[in-house]
Every structure is written in structure tokens, then in C-alpha cells.
Amino acid sequence: MAGATTAARRRRCTLTMPRLLILFAHPRLEKSRANRALLAQLPTHKDITFRDLYELYPDFNVDIVAEQALMAAHDIVVLHHPFYWYSMPPLLKQYIDLVYAFGWAYGPDGRALQGKAQFHVLTTGGAKEAYTPEGFHGNTLAAFMLPLKRTATLCGMTWLPPYTVHGTNRLTDAELDQAARHYRDLLLALAEGRMDPRTLTALDRLDQIALPTH
Amino acid sequence: MASFLADAVVYLGAAVLCVPVAKRLGLGSVLGYLLAGMVIGPFVLGFIGEEGKDIMHFAEFGVVMMLFLVGLELEPALFWKMRKQVLGLGSLQVVPTALALAAPALMLGLTWQAALAAGLAFAMSSTAIALQSLKEKGLMHTAAGQGSFAVLLFQDIAVIPILALLPLLATANVNAADGGHWIDSLPGWQRTLAVLVAVGGVVALGRYVVVPLLRVVARTRLRELFVASSLLLVVGIALMMETVGLSPALGTFLAGVVLANSEYKHELESDLDPFKGLLLGLFFMAVGASINFDLIGGAPGTIIGITLLVMLVKMTLLLLIGRRSGFGFDQNVLFAVGLGQVGEFAFVLLAFIAQLAILDAHWTDTLMAITALSMTLTPLFMLVSEKLILPRFGTVQAEERPADAVEVRHKVIIAGFGHFGSTLGRLLRANGVEATILDNDSDQVDLLRKLGFKVYYGDATRHDLLEAAGAHEAELLVCAIAPEAAPDLVETVHKHFPHLKLHVRSRNRMDAYELMDQGVLHIYRETLDTAVRMGVDVLQELGFRRYTAQRAGQAFQRYDQAALKELASKRGDKVDYISSVREKIAEQEELLRKDLHHDPTHADHAWDSEEMRDAGKRR
Numbered sequence: 034m035a036g037a038t039t040a041a042r043r044r045r046c047t048l049t050m051p052r053l054l055i056l057f058a059h060p061r062l063e064k065s066r067a068n069r070a071l072l073a074q075l076p077t078h079k080d081i082t083f084r085d086l087y088e089l090y091p092d093f094n095v096d097i098v099a100e101q102a103l104m105a106a107h108d109i110v111v112l113h114h115p116f117y118w119y120s121m122p123p124l125l126k127q128y129i130d131l132v133y134a135f136g137w138a139y140g141p142d143g144r145a146l147q148g149k150a151q152f153h154v155l156t157t158g159g160a161k162e163a164y165t166p167e168g169f170h171g172n173t174l175a176a177f178m179l180p181l182k183r184t185a186t187l188c189g190m191t192w193l194p195p196y197t198v199h200g201t202n203r204l205t206d207a208e209l210d211q212a213a214r215h216y217r218d219l220l221l222a223l224a225e226g227r228m229d230p231r232t233l234t235a236l237d238r239l240d241q242i243a244l245p246t247h
Numbered sequence: 248m249a250s251f252l253a254d255a256v257v258y259l260g261a262a263v264l265c266v267p268v269a270k271r272l273g274l275g276s277v278l279g280y281l282l283a284g285m286v287i288g289p290f291v292l293g294f295i296g297e298e299g300k301d302i303m304h305f306a307e308f309g310v311v312m313m314l315f316l317v318g319l320e321l322e323p324a325l326f327w328k329m330r331k332q333v334l335g336l337g338s339l340q341v342v343p344t345a346l347a348l349a350a351p352a353l354m355l356g357l358t359w360q361a362a363l364a365a366g367l368a369f370a371m372s373s374t375a376i377a378l379q380s381l382k383e384k385g386l387m388h389t390a391a392g393q394g395s396f397a398v399l400l401f402q403d404i405a406v407i408p409i410l411a412l413l414p415l416l417a418t419a420n421v422n423a424a425d426g427g428h429w430i431d432s433l434p435g436w437q438r439t440l441a442v443l444v445a446v447g448g449v450v451a452l453g454r455y456v457v458v459p460l461l462r463v464v465a466r467t468r469l470r471e472l473f474v475a476s477s478l479l480l481v482v483g484i485a486l487m488m489e490t491v492g493l494s495p496a497l498g499t500f501l502a503g504v505v506l507a508n509s510e511y512k513h514e515l516e517s518d519l520d521p522f523k524g525l526l527l528g529l530f531f532m533a534v535g536a537s538i539n540f541d542l543i544g545g546a547p548g549t550i551i552g553i554t555l556l557v558m559l560v561k562m563t564l565l566l567l568i569g570r571r572s573g574f575g576f577d578q579n580v581l582f583a584v585g586l587g588q589v590g591e592f593a594f595v596l597l598a599f600i601a602q603l604a605i606l607d608a609h610w611t612d613t614l615m616a617i618t619a620l621s622m623t624l625t626p627l628f629m630l631v632s633e634k635l636i637l638p639r640f641g642t643v644q645a646e647e648r649p650a651d652a653v654e655v656r657h658k659v660i661i662a663g664f665g666h667f668g669s670t671l672g673r674l675l676r677a678n679g680v681e682a683t684i685l686d687n688d689s690d691q692v693d694l695l696r697k698l699g700f701k702v703y704y705g706d707a708t709r710h711d712l713l714e715a716a717g718a719h720e721a722e723l724l725v726c727a728i729a730p731e732a733a734p735d736l737v738e739t740v741h742k743h744f745p746h747l748k749l750h751v752r753s754r755n756r757m758d759a760y761e762l763m764d765q766g767v768l769h770i771y772r773e774t775l776d777t778a779v780r781m782g783v784d785v786l787q788e789l790g791f792r793r794y795t796a797q798r799a800g801q802a803f804q805r806y807d808q809a810a811l812k813e814l815a816s817k818r819g820d821k822v823d824y825i826s827s828v829r830e831k832i833a834e835q836e837e838l839l840r841k842d843l844h845h846d847p848t849h850a851d852h853a854w855d856s857e858e859m860r861d862a863g864k865r866r
Contacts, residue, residue, distance in 0.1 A: 061854040063792055091797040117854070124794075158859055202860040 050080060050226045051150075054107035058086045058114040058125035067156045067201035067209060068115065074213035080224040082107065086124050093127050100132045105145055109223060109230060110190070112181075113154040119170075119177045129184065138188045147189030150230040152196060152239060153181060154216065160200040175237075193230055196239040218244040257294045261287045262528055277376045278626035280528045281619075284535020309526025311485050313375060314496045316523055317403055318503020319512055329397055336394055337401020339568045340586070344370040347560050357606075360416040364605045365614060367409050368597050369557055373590030374399045375527060376625050380585060390574050391581040398586055403500065406592055407446070410497055410599060414438040417603040445491050449484060449498050453505030461511045465689040465704055477518045496595050510692045513685070513703045517711035530591070531622075538619045539612060550613065554620045558628075562587040584632045588625040589618040658722040660685065662707035662736060664695060667752055667773060668727030672700065682725070683716050708735040710743045723748040730754040737765050756811060756834070763815050779804050810841060 055075075059068050062085075075083060082103065090096075104110065114121050133139070138146045155174075163169035164177070175182075178195065185192045196219065198204075198212050222228040222244055233239065261283035269279025287294040326333065349366030353359060377395050386392045415436075457480060464476045484502045485495030506512060543550045562583040569579035594615065601611040659675065659682040661668050668684070675682055684700060685707040686692050695702045705712040707728055718724065718740070724747045726736050733751055740747050750769040753759045762770050783800035787793050814834060852858055 059854070060794055061792070063795065064855045064857050066856065066860070087794040088792065091793040115854070115856075122854070158856065201856060 051108035051223060051230070052080045052106065053082065053109045053111060053220060053224050054103060055081065055083045055111040055113055055154075055220075056086060056125065056128065057084060058112075058122045058128070060087055060122050060124065062087070065115065065156070065201075067198055067204065068113075070206075070209040071113075071154075071156070071198065071213045071216055074210075074217040076217050076221050076224075078221065078224050081220060086128060087122075090124060090128075093124055095128050095131045097131050097134070100128070101134075101137060101145065104132065104149075108149055110146075110149060110151040111154055111220075112151065114156075116155040116157045116177075121181075133184070133188060144189065148191075149189075150191040150193055151185040152193035153178070154196040154198075156198045156201050158200070158202050160203070161197070164199075191231060191234065193233050194236045194238050198240070212240070215240060215244065257287055258529060258532060261294075262532065266528075276528075277379055277531055278623065280531035281535040281623050284532035285538060285623075286535075287532070288536030288538070290538070290540035308485070308495075309523060309528070309530040311495045311499050312481055312519055312523040313527055314403070315481050315499035315503040316516060316519060317374060318500040318505075319507050319516055321400065321403075321504050322507045323504075324508075326400070329400070332393070332397040333401050333404075336397045336568060336572065337405070339571075340398050340565065341367075341370045341402060341405050344561055344564050347564060348557060351556070357610075361606050361610075364413060364416050364596075364600050365610075368593045368600065368614065369561075369589050369618075371402050371406070371590040371592035371596065372399060372561075372586040373588050373592075373622055373625070374403065375531075375591055376588060376622060377585045377590075380626070380629060386581065389578060389581070390572075391569075391578040391585070394569065394572060394574065394578075394582050395585050402590070402592065406596070407497055407501075409596065411439050411442045413596070413599055413603060413605065414442075416605055441491060445488060445498070446501060449488075449501045450505050452484075453502050457502070457506065458509050458511070461509075462689055462693060465511070465514075473514060474518045477515050478522065480515075481519065496592075510689075510696050510702055510704045513712055513715040514705040516715040517705070517709070520711070520715070534591075534594075534619045534622065538623075539616050542612060542616050543620075550616060550620065553613075554617045554624070557589065557617060558587050558621055558624065561589075580632050580636060584625070584628050587628065588621040590622070593618045658720075659683070659725065660713070660716055660718060660721050660723075661725045661727060662686075662713075663726065663728030663752075664691065664700070664702055665727065668725070669695070669700075671725060671727060676700075683721070685712065685716055687728075708732055708739055710739045713739065713744065718744045718747060721747060723750065726751040730758045733758070734761055734765060737762065737767055741765070756814075759811060760815050763812075775804065775807065779807075806845060810838060814838070 057068075057072070059065055062068055062072075075081075084103070086095075112121070112125065114125050120126070133146070135143060137143050157164075159169060164172065164174040166172060170177070174195065174197065182192050196216060198209075198216075201209075204212070219228075219239060219242065223230065233242070236242070262280060265283035265286065266276050266279035269282060270276055286292055345363070345366040347366075348369045349359075349362040352362035352365050357365070377399060381392045381395060461473075461476060464472055480502065481499050484498045488495045488498030506515065565583035565586055566579055569582045574582060597606075597611050597614055597618070600606050601608065606614070659680060661672050661675075661682045661684045664672060664684050664686040665688075668686070672682060672684060681701065684695075684702040685705055686695075686702055687704065687706045689704055692702045692704045703716065705716075707713065707726075710718075713724075721744075724740060724744075726733050726749060728736060730753050733753065737749060737751065740749055748769075749767055750771065751762055751767050752771050752773055753762055755772060755774055759770050759772055779800045782803075783796045786796035786799065791799075814837070
């Protein structure tokens with residue numbers, strides 16, 4: 034009984050102070066100017082956990098038990114990766130295949146991820162306009178992300194729109210730096226409970242939100 | 248001395264002449280030996296006369312040895328796996344057969360005790376004939392083969408309680424004159440007790456004396472000493488059992504079971520196997536020679552009639568059991584004919600029965616003649632069923648039903664269980680693969696056994712030891728013995744077990760070249776993976792991304808393997824390649840030069856946004 038009340042209290046606390054888990058996946062970070070810039074501004078905060086997957090699991094041998102424990106202890110999952118071939122790098126797919134397991138994340142007894150929120154942070158070489166019905170790729174980003182969205186909702190997570198950094202090949206260093214600061218502010222606003230993730234579901238992209246800068 | 252040599256020439260000559268002829272005619276070696284015995288026996292050529300009985304007594308030692316080896320095969324764990332089949336099929340065969348054969352004996356005027364004793368003796372089948380024939384035909388792993396093995400195993404074990412029970416069936420008081428054993432003067436229940444005590448003694452001896460002794464012998468690394476101690480062990484136990492008036496066969500069988508789990512199992516098997524083969528041959532010859540043709544000639548109809556009747560009863564019951572176990576027609580015929588004879592255990596039991604005077608001499612002589620006759624007839628029956636019955640009535644099954652699979656052997660053999668082999672073995676074990684392990688360091692074997700590994704002592708380059716370890720049935724052999732000895736092992740495997748997949752550890756390039764020359768496909772240089780892994784870690788310490796370093800290591804490893812193959816093919820051109828220091832340096836130089844022209848990432852532009860960016864700028 035006492036245990037139940039403690040859990041309930043902690044649940045209330047996490048609502049006001051959500052914890053963020055950033056799963057970063059880039060197979061060749063040393064060659065990615067955009068992502069190095071984004072990571073350079075990454076805040077150090079007690080409620081933000083950063084995981085560099087290619088550095089942790091270069092052999093793809095993901096520690097399922099450890100990762101599931103980490104996911105269980107966080108409220109918002111941030112999947113940060115380049116949008117390769119309209120999808121994610123292979124290690125992140127491997128991670129999802131292994132960690133979002135049947136009986137844990139989905140299926141009759143799989144409720145570990147229910148009530149959490151998830152969003153992607155994407156860098157794309159193509160410009161924002163390329164991801165429109167009239168554009169180069171002929172479809173919206175939301176259409177391309179449909180399988181990713183279903184993955185989250187199947188596990189009972191709240192799907193938030195992506196945070197995007199488009200046209201990375203053409204952005205100037207100053208523009209990149211600006212995007213990185215905005216990304217940092219969003220993470221802090223979420224981690225400190227100044228922003229409720231459930232109010233963001235209707236947006237197109239998270240990078241459109243106006244935030245008070247620090 | 249001269250007469251001994253003459254006898255030896257007669258026996259060996261008869262065997263050498265008759266066995267190949269019998270085999271050529273498709274009769275099998277057992278019938279060959281039996282025929283050889285009949286030919287040289289007192290009733291045909293008369294080369295050997297009354298001393299045939301003594302030879303028989305001596306050759307019974309072949310049965311004793313065979314039982315020791317059967318016991319060695321009988322691992323408790325294996326038995327546990329097969330327990331249902333052994334107990335189910337076995338008890339279904341022995342009990343009804345014994346009763347069905349005792350009934351007519353009762354009608355012939357024997358007491359119920361005598362009838363039961365005869366029935367029990369006749370319920371036994373011949374392990375030697377059945378297993379030998381199944382092995383020769385490669386049928387051990389069929390449903391019939393497994394079923395036969397299960398029944399024979401049950402019979403082997405049933406002999407122990409039967410031998411213990413027989414004294415209770417003795418009605419007449421035997422005076423000590425004939426046997427001379429002190430045990431004969433004891434009342435029945437005390438004899439039963441003595442049997443149990445002796446059995447316990449053998450178990451304790453095997454466990455606490457023999458294994459430590461063999462360990463000491465193994466440490467001397469003298470092979471003939473090990474052979475000598477193997478013989479000493481079997482002869483010693485046989486003598487001990489004989490002294491207390493028990494069957495030596497029973498004692499050695501027990502000793503075998505006790506040692507089945509020891510590390511010396513395969514070494515003992517391969518050392519004793521030739522002796523067993525020779526002595527069994529001698530035994531069958533003695534059986535052939537001892538067939539009392541006078542007795543048969545006196546009442547040929549009766550003897551042959553009883554023999555056929557006994558075999559008919561046994562086979563009918565076996566067919567029913569086979570039908571009940573779901574064997575197909577072919578398998579069932581094989582099963583019934585294979586086990587339809589009265590076996591060599593009957594000789595052992597009949598000898599004991601005679602000694603206890605449960606049956607009189609005329610009866611035991613007759614029964615022995617019937618036994619020998621039925622053993623002689625079995626290969627003929629098999630021939631008839633194989634050539635006449637099965638082709639006509641056998642259903643050609645499109646797909647053979649998989650036998651209730653009992654894995655008699657592990658499918659993997661690991662030769663050499665040092666640091667390298669044991670790591671590999673642990674990985675396999677962690678994934679549920681139990682391998683048969685061979686190692687020739689007795690201290691190492693001792694230690695690993697204490698840790699619960701199934702390790703056997705012996706030199707893995709010897710083909711007989713590999714044979715005993717089940718190389719003919721195994722699928723894959725891992726060679727992790729000293730790299731200097733690896734080529735010998737490879738040669739043995741290629742010669743005797745060409746079906747085995749070979750995975751060979753080598754120390755360096757030079758070892759690898761030699762193995763490549765031998766045609767080994769899977770060679771593992773122990774220096775390669777570790778060096779590359781360490782290099783990857785060093786790159787990482789120097790600031791490389793871990794995944795980048797990992798891919799660089801993998802690319803390097805692939806490149807190095809290709810370079811090895813290329814250098815090996817060049818090396819073949821040189822007539823005499825001496826792996827001198829100078830040659831090694833020359834090769835190293837060539838390798839390093841190749842490295843200069845090699846860019847492992849020349850085709851790898853994935854995930855490189857800088858390149859895309861540059862291309863975009865140029866546009």
C-alpha cells in the first residue's frame with residue numbers, strides 16, 4: 034500500500050518534471066557538420082540523458098536489459114538521427130527491434146512505454162520544400178514518417194511532430210548554430226516542465242515553436 | 248609350445264579363410280567365425296577336439312570384454328534419455344518371451360524353476376550378432392536400430408538381477424565339489440547377498456581406485472602401459488568375480504558402467520577394441536566348434552524343430568512389440584529378425600544354471616546347441632529377409648519417419664582443450680551445444696572434469712581414439728591442439744573421416760600455409776583477431792569514433808585474409824619453401840608494400856555528408 038502511494042507521488046512528480054532520453058544515432062558523426070553543431074549545444078541537465086548509440090554499440094550488440102531499464106525511467110524519448118533513405122540508420126532500427134520488444138513494449142503484457150511521448154530529431158540534406166506534394170520527394174515528411182509514427186502509437190506512446198533541420202548541406206555555420214540553440218531550448222523547456230508535450234501534438238514541426246531564449 | 252602354435256595357426260588360419268568368404272557372400276563376420284569353428288571342430292575336420300571346450304572357456308573372455316565395452320557405452324545420462332524406450336521395449340520383450348518359452352518347457356516335464364530359468368536364458372538376444380549386423384549395414388540410427396539397441400541394453404541390464412535370482416531357483420543342494428567356490432556352500436539368500444556385495448564392491452572400486460590409478464598411468468605418457476592397465480583392469484575384475492563365484496561378464500559390465508563417465512572412456516575403448524574383436528572371433532569359433540553334432544545327429548528333428556520354434560516365438564513377440572511401437576513393415580522385420588536368436592548371454596546364464604544344477608547336463612547341452620544353432624541361423628535369416636522378404640513385401644516408404652531420435656553421440660568434437668579450445672567449448676556450451684572433448688594433458692583433463700566438462704583423455708591425432716569418440720558419426724571437428732600437431736590430425740581426418748567438417752586453429756601465417764596446402768577450408772589464425780581487436784581499441788583511444796574504428800578493423804581483417812590467400816598461391820611456385828627468418832622478413836615486406844597501395848575505404852562513402860556538400864558546391 035505504501036509502495037503504491039510512493040509510485041503515485043513519483044508519477045505526479047514526473048508529470049511536472051519529465052525526464053528526457055535522447056537516443057542519438059549517426060554512423061559517421063565525424064563527417065556530419067550539422068549533427069556536430071547540434072550536439073555542441075546539447076544541455077547538461079539532470080533530467081536529460083544522452084545516449085550516443087554508435088559509440089555505445091559499435092558491434093550492434095545492444096544491451097537490451099539496460100536499455101529497457103533506461104527507457105522505463107524516462108518520460109520522453111527523443112530519437113535523434115539523420116533521415117537516411119527516408120528512415121533511420123541501421124543501429125537505431127536494431128535498437129528499436131531489440132528494445133521495443135514483444136511482451137514489454139507491445140503485445141498483451143507490453144505496457145512499459147504506455148503514456149510516454151516520443152519524437153524524432155531529423156537532419157536532412159534536402160530543403161524543407163523538397164518534402165511537399167509538389168516538391169522533389171513528392172510527399173510530406175509526415176507521409177514518409179508513417180511507419181515511425183505507428184511504431185510509437187502501437188506502443189501506446191504519444192506521437193509528437195519531428196524536430197527538423199533541413200538543407201544541412203547549404204546551411205551556414207551561423208544558421209546551424211541558431212538551430213542548435215533552438216533545439217537546446219526546446220529540450221530544456223520540456224525537461225523543466227515549462228512545456229507540456231501533450232499540447233504539441235497538433236503542430237507540423239517542433240522547430241516552429243517560439244521559445245524564450247536563455 | 249608347439250601345440251599352442253599349431254592351435255593358433257588352426258584358429259587364425261580358419262578365421263582368415265572363412266571370414267572374408269562369409270563377408271563376400273554377404274553373411275557377415277559372425278557367421279564366418281561360426282562356420283570356421285564348425286569346420287575345424289571335432290565333428291568336421293577334427294583339428295581341435297575336446298580342448299575346444301577349454302578354448303571356449305578362454306574365449307568367453309571376449310564376451311567379458313565386450314560387456315565391459317557395452318558398459319562403457321552405457322553412460323547414465325544416455326540411459327536416462329533412453330529410459331522410456333529401454334524400459335518399455337525391453338520389459339515388453341524379456342518378460343513375455345521368457346514366459347512364452349517357459350510354458351512349453353513346463354509341458355516337456357521340467358519343474359517350474361527349471362522352465363523359468365531356461366525361459367529367461369532364452370529370452371536373451373545376441374548383442375554381438377545384432378549390433379554387429381546393424382553396424383555393418385549402417386542401420387544403427389534407424390527406428391529398428393534404435394529399438395534393437397534399447398532392447399539389448401535392457402537385456403544387458405536384466406542379466407544382473409537374473410544372475411542374482413538364479414540361486415533362488417536352485418532346488419537341489421549342490422555340493423561344493425564341482426565348482427569349488429566357497430559361495431556354493433552358502434544357502435540361497437546368502438548367495439544373493441554376496442552378489443549384491445560384490446556388485447557394490449566393483450562400483451566402489453571403479454570409482455575410487457581405478458580412475459586415480461589410470462590418471463597416474465596416463466601421466467607416464469606411455470601408451471603400451473595404458474593398454475596394459477586396461478587389460479589388467481578387465482582381467483582383474485573378471486578374476487575377482489570368478490573367485491566369489493559370480494559371472495565375470497557381470498563384473499566387467501558393471502565396471503564399464505562405472506567408468507562410462509570417466510575421462511578415460513574413449514582411451515579404454517580404443518585400447519581394448521582389438522582384443523575384444525579377436526577374442527569375440529575366437530568365441531564364435533569356439534561356439535561353432537562346440538556345437539554337438541552328435542546330439543543334433545541323434546535327434547536332428549527335435550533339435551532343429553525346437554530351435555525354429557524358439558526363434559519363431561521370439562520373432563512373433565518382437566513383431567508384435569514393433570507393431571505396437573509404430574515401426575514400419577521393413578523396420579519391424581529388421582527388428583524381429585535381428586533380435587530373434589538366442590544370444591551369448593544364454594551361454595553365460597546356462598553355465599550358471601548348470602553350476603547351480605537347476606537343469607541337468609543333457610538339458611543344458613541341448614539348450615547350448617539350440618543357442619549356437621539359432622545364432623548360426625540368424626545371419627541366414629537376415630539374408631533371406633533382406634534378399635527375399637523385404638524386396639517383395641517391403642513397403643518402399645517415400646519418407647522414413649524420423650526415429651524417436653536419441654543422440655548417441657554429440658555432433659561436435661573438440662580436439663585440444665587448452666586455453667583456446669576451452670574458450671570455444673564454453674561458447675558452444677553456453678549455447679546448448681555439448682561437444683565431445685579430447686585432450687592429452689591428464690592434469691588438464693582432471694581439472695576440467697572437476698569443473699563439470701565432458702573431457703576425455705587421449706591423443707586426438709590417433710584415428711582409433713577419434714573413432715571411439717564418435718568421429719564417424721560426428722558432423723564437425725574443431726582442431727585446437729598444438730599447431731605443430733594439427734597437420735597430423737588433418738591428415739588422419741582426411742584419410743579416415745572425410746565427411747567431417749574441419750575447423751582448424753593455427754598460430755600464424757606459416758601454420759596457415761601448411762593447412763592451406765592440405766586443403767583445409769576453415770583456418771583460424773589466433774594472432775589475427777586479437778591483434779585487430781586491440782588495434783581497434785587503440786584507434787578508439789586515439790580519438791576515432793568507435794564504430795568507425797570497428798569498421799576499419801573488419802575491413803582490415805577481410806583484406807588480410809585475401810592477402811594471405813594471394814601470398815599462399817605465390818608461395819606454391821617455389822620448390823622448396825623454407826620458412827627461414829629471411830623469408831619471413833621478405834614476406835612481411837611484401838605485405839607492408841601491399842598495404843601502401845590499399846585503401847580500405849575507397850568504395851565507402853556512406854553517411855558522408857561532407858562529400859555531398861562538396862559536390863553540391865561544385866555544381
